[in-house]
Amino acid sequence: MFRIGFGIDFHQLVEGRQLWIGGVNIPHHKGALGHSDADVLLHAICDALLGALALGDIGIHFPNTDLAYKDIDSKILLQHTYTLIKAKNYKVVNVDSSICLEAPKIKKYSGEMRKVIAAILEITEEDVSVKATTTEQMGFVGREEGLVAYANVLLQKS
Structure with a gap:
């Protein structure tokens, strides 16, 4: 049996915070504002995993x-979420994700993000896709006020 999950997360960008995306600290003059480290990508993946098995958000x-x-x-949040997935006898088949931000460019960090995510979810880097796009300077993302991440996951019953 297969289950598909979708997750989305938003965070404001502010001065004086570190920017964590996909478990990687990215040098930038702004960081994401949140209660945790505000890693928008890992939060979206957590929501996708939880949603796939109707475990809330x-x-x-x-x-x-x-x-x-x-x-x-x-x-740590992703690891705990994955523990919930394994407890239901599911494993991750793959993750497809997109990050939407104007700056900084993250292409050179996406390989490390894939490595971090794959290690936590016990899959290969080839099973993790991390893409990025801008909003062509439109909206809150285009004004560099925030960023968004989207994630889809495919789970398989073990």
Whole structure:
């Protein structure tokens, strides 16, 4: 049996925060604002995994009102989410994701993102797609006020 999940996440970009995307710290003058490290890509993947098995969303499992998750590394959130997936006897077949931001360009970091995500989800880097695009300077992403990530996952019953 196969299950498909879709996830999406948004974060504001602000001065004075680190920019974490896909488990990789990217040098930039702005970072994502959030209760955790605000890794928009890992959050979208968490939501896709949870959604595939109708387990709710990231806010249910890791509420931004819980101090236990304050500034937490989102790789830990993804690992915990994957534990829930394995407990239901599913494994990840592949991940397809897109990040939408105007700057910085992340192409040179996408390989490391794929490596981080694959290691956590116990799949190969070839099973993880990380793409990026801009909004051609339109909207809040185009004005560099925020960023968005989308993720699709395919799960298979073990």
